[in-house]
Amino acid sequence: MGLLLARAVSFCRAVTTRPLVARLLMALFVAALLYPLTGLAMPVGPWRWDHEMGASTLAAVKVSLGLTTLALLIVIALGTPAAYYLARLSGLERAVFEGAIIVSVLMPPLALGLLLSLSFGPTSPLGAYLLRLGVATSNSPTSFVLTQVYVAMGYYVIAARAAFAAVPRELEMVAGLLGQRPLAVFARVTFPLARLGLAAAASIAWVRALGEFGAVIVTSYYPAGIPVRIWIDLQQAGLPAVMPLLLVFLVSALPLPWLIHMLAHRDGALDA
Amino acid sequence: MxxxxxxxxxxxxxxxxxxxxxxxxxxxxxxxxxxxxxxxxxxxxxxxxxxxxxxxxxxxxxxxxxxxxxxxxLAYLTQKDLLFPHLTVGQNVCFGLNGRSPGLSGASADELARWIAELKEKLKLEPIWNVPARAVSGGQARRVALARMLARRPxxxxxxxxxxxxxxxxxxxxxxxxxxxxxxxxxxxxxxxxxxxxxxxxxxxxxxxxxxxxxxxxxxxxxxxxxxxxxxxxxxx
Missing domain, CATH: 3.40.50.300 (P-loop containing nucleotide triphosphate hydrolases)
Structure with missing residues (x-):
């Protein structure tokens, strides 16, 4: 109780000592950033939710949540060791590898979609070979997941690298001298200390993959995930038809990653 | 040697x-x-x-x-204490204790417990044993680092x-x-x-x-x- 009171007092003091104008401008800035959310309340007419649309909507949600989960698991499984390796590098090797990963982050989504189609699609040697094995690399769950993995991987690795880099190397070495093998050191020291930062990295990857439209619409028009479904419905039936799916989209993309980010920031895991 | x-x-x-x-x-x-x-x-x-x-x-x-x-x-006490901040003092001290500890091979659970109790008492760690390591003061952290280093009897x-x-x-x-x-x-x-x-x-x-x-x-x-x-x-x- 005393602590709460002290916090309230220090908060009030901060409120009164910081320049009022700066605070007002900041509040205005944040309000403008969040202003688009008011779109949910705009009078677009009654939201359409008939039987047929309900079925396709449900299918899109299933595709998005199911396949994005799979993509996220692949991103974490492949990206975590890469991020850890990267975090312990320095000098030229680090610059080279990071430079390569940044390329994948900076790639415009639509361009990435086209490149993926060209390099993995059935007209490419790799795509043709995979097709002969029975793996379709365009307009299939495989292409959907592959595209999402490509879209999200760079973001995950960059953020996870920062989380690992914030764990002092000496702590791992102390654990090693205390008889712990590398895997045990990772499990008992590195991972627990990087945990929140890793969760934040995973949440960025999740949002990137789930929300990806530009690359996915090129490689995987089918199976339509939420973004592509919204696009199709918008073309065919207009705004009232996409409002329910828009809401589902926001709810599945935002709250959990938001919470993870807030926790990670509070813990200082992202400050390093 | x-x-x-x-x-x-x-x-x-x-x-x-x-x-x-x-x-x-x-x-x-x-x-x-x-x-x-x-x-x-x-x-x-x-x-x-x-x-x-x-x-x-x-x-x-x-x-x-x-x-x-x-x-x-061997054990190495660095200039910095380098405690594991996510663990308690007790968990820090006992971090390296297992069958492979150099000076403790063949020690029974009883002997081990006595040894830990001795470390705890002589280095006055009893009152902070369950405190998170990130919360202890500089002098206390030094004791904890010392105890953690000695625990394995290197x-x-x-x-x-x-x-x-x-x-x-x-x-x-x-x-x-x-x-x-x-x-x-x-x-x-x-x-x-x-x-x-x-x-x-x-x-x-x-x-x-x-x-x-x-x-x-x-x-x-x-x-x-x-x-x-x-x-x-x-x-x-």
Whole structure:
């Protein structure tokens, strides 16, 4: 109780000592950033939710949540060791590898979609070979997941690298001298200390993959995930038809990653 | 027995030091700041890789090639406490306790519990045992680091400025405790510092180091009476 009171007092003091104008401008800035959310309340007419649309909507949600989960698991499984390796590098090797990963982050989504189609699609040697094995690399769950993995991987690795880099190397070495093998050191020291930062990295990857439209619409028009479904419905039936799916989209993309980010920031895991 | 020849290039000079340590021997590594004391300890511990030389401990080659940290039967108290911040004090102290602890092989659960209780009592860790390590004060953190290092009963201790930043009373108390354990556990010990007063209490023998070389090896009074270099003379006067 005393602590709460002290916090309230220090908060009030901060409120009164910081320049009022700066605070007002900041509040205005944040309000403008969040202003688009008011779109949910705009009078677009009654939201359409008939039987047929309900079925396709449900299918899109299933595709998005199911396949994005799979993509996220692949991103974490492949990206975590890469991020850890990267975090312990320095000098030229680090610059080279990071430079390569940044390329994948900076790639415009639509361009990435086209490149993926060209390099993995059935007209490419790799795509043709995979097709002969029975793996379709365009307009299939495989292409959907592959595209999402490509879209999200760079973001995950960059953020996870920062989380690992914030764990002092000496702590791992102390654990090693205390008889712990590398895997045990990772499990008992590195991972627990990087945990929140890793969760934040995973949440960025999740949002990137789930929300990806530009690359996915090129490689995987089918199976339509939420973004592509919204696009199709918008073309065919207009705004009232996409409002329910828009809401589902926001709810599945935002709250959990938001919470993870807030926790990670509070813990200082992202400050390093 | 530890036999360490460490060669490590640094920007201003190359550290090139040979130290031998018998069982239960206590050796001070004494010299001005930035003389290479920490480099020598860090190379023996395996935190840094030497550029040359050879390190052998009881017949086990630690370098070259560098042995992995978990195979080195020694303990290293760095200048920083380096406690695991996400664990409690107790979890920090017991972190390295398992069947592979060098001095505890064959110890029963009972003996282990008695040993931990002894550490806890002598280093006054009882009141903070369940406190998160990130919440303890500087002096307490030093005790915890010391307890964690000793818990495995390593045959060799490397101490890098073990009592810097501690007040006189606490320093004397910890030196006393260490010497007491030294009598029962008979570990060998190298302590590096640029202050001779603490080192004199801890180690009867001293290797003086300047710009990466051992300039004199002997007992404290020999160094004081016949210092090999002007720097040494000033440091010991």
């Amino acid at each position: 530890l036999k360490a020849h460490v060669v490590k290039r640094r920007r201003e000079f190359t550290v090139d030091v040979t130290l031998t340590l018998e069982r239960a021997e206590r050796l001070a590594l004494f010299g001005p700041s930035a003389a290479g004391k920490s480099t020598v300890l860090s190379c023996i511990a395996g935190f840094e890789t030497p550029d040359g030389g050879e390190i052998v401990l009881d017949g086990q080659v630690l370098f070259p090639p560098p042995a992995p940290l978990y195979r080195r039967p 045959p060799v201790l490397l101490l890098d400025e073990p009592f810097a930043s501690l007040d006189k009373n606490l320093t004397l108390e910890l030196v006393e405790t260490l010497l007491e354990w030294h009598r029962t556990l008979a570990f060998a010990l190298i302590a590096a510092d640029h202050r001779s007063d603490v080192l004199k209490l801890l180690c009867p023998k001293v290797a003086a180091i300047e710009r990466g070389r051992i300039v004199q090896l002997g007992r404290w009074e020999e160094l004081k009476n016949f210092p090999a270099t002007p720097v040494l003379a000033r440091l010991l006067s």
